[in-house]
Amino acid sequence: MQETWRWFGPDDAITLRHIAQAGATGIVSALHHIPTGEVWPLAEIQARKDEIERAGLTWSVIESIPVHNNIKARSHDFQRMIDNYCQSIRNAGAAGVTTVCYNFMPVVDWTRTNLSYSLPNQSQALRFEMTDFAAYDVYVLQRLGAEKSYQPEVLAKAKARIDAMSDVEIELLERNIIAGLPGGEGSHDRASVKQTLQQFIDLGNDGFRQNLFDFLQVIIPVAEEAGVKMCIHPDDPPFSLFGLPRVVSTADDARAILEACPSPSNGLTLCAGSYGARCDNNLVEMAQEFGPAIHFVHLRNVVREADGSFYESDHLAGDNDMVGLIHALLSEENRRRAEESHYAPIPMRPDHGHLMADEVGTPGVRPGYSYLGRLKGLAELRGVIHALSYQFK
Secondary structure (H helix, E strand, C coil): CEEEEECCCCCCCCCHHHHHHHCCCEEEECCCCCCCCCCCCHHHHHHHHHHHHHCCCEEEEEECCCCCHHHHHCCCCHHHHHHHHHHHHHHHHHHCCCEEEEECCCCCCCCCCEEEEECCCCCEEEEECHHHHHHHHHHHCCCCCHHHHCCHHHHHHHHHHHHHCCHHHHHHHHHHHHCCCCCCCCCCCHHHHHHHHHHHHHHHHHHHHHHHHHHHHHHHHHHHHHCCEEEEECCCCCCCCCCCCCCCCCHHHHHHHHHHCCCCCEEEEEEHHHHCCCCCCCHHHHHHHHHHHEEEEEECCEEECCCCCEEECCCCCCCCCHHHHHHHHHHHHHHHHHHCCCCCCCEEEECCCCECHHHCCCCCCCCCCCHHHHHHHHHHHHHHHHHHHHHHC
């Protein structure tokens, strides 16, 4: 597997030199300064690629070319934005960056309620707590019909939680849930969320899934011509939030996406932490079934709780069988090596990492994207990969 690292571009405090010192050879990056829905110019893609290569690294994966909410809802000027998206794919292929990760989550990107959850060793992790989320949805956002989305015991805990919170704590919870997360169109405020939610709720899972399939029917032939592999990232978390539809959450969802537009360019990002937040997703079985369509892998782990809450654990210490998953992925690589004339390793990155040591309290560290936490995760994963690789030699 190719070891990669997410880099947020020239303004990232973690430099390309830091990444090279971590031992990664590939970069996962995006042109975050291009507004969502607009074309990524070939010259800008090439300039970013040249910068990465001057550091002795490879731009392995684009993560992401964001999909605008207008495309997801097929509203307003969605056709212009799809045309722009197609041109961005062509430009990525022309620049030689041929793996593109994207997601189809409506309104908000990956969502957590606590970005600095304290662990017993005093490092900090990302956490999603169902009680806190319900408290925000029902009693702060006051979404119409929100109480129907939760069990009575969750609602009771949510009411007690919100009654005990100060205005400052409520503001922090709101910021954690809907503001400033990486990817998507950037920050959202309460008013804009309430305006946007209902159109997607009205679509329902079937309507929203059809919008995804319609999008794939346009972009995948373009990706084929450009030599680009598209790999959709799962919903995070992989269940409904705010009553919104979720269509990339389970093995059945992944199967439907691949069947909707069969093509080597229509593939998956196997995010272990996202799919793995559901106990009914067996990651090893998914890697075995979908192996040929897995173009990119995020390796992280979670500890799940009965009500749907979870926190991000050490990479090898959560509820998912990380060793078994890596073995399945190495088996897929071994198959490709034997059957494909132009074999290339599957790019993987250590997804997220704990905030620890001197980075705790340091301004500017992106939630989940500390240097030391990911360095630790990469080292652990590298050890597993090296140990398992001997049986495939």
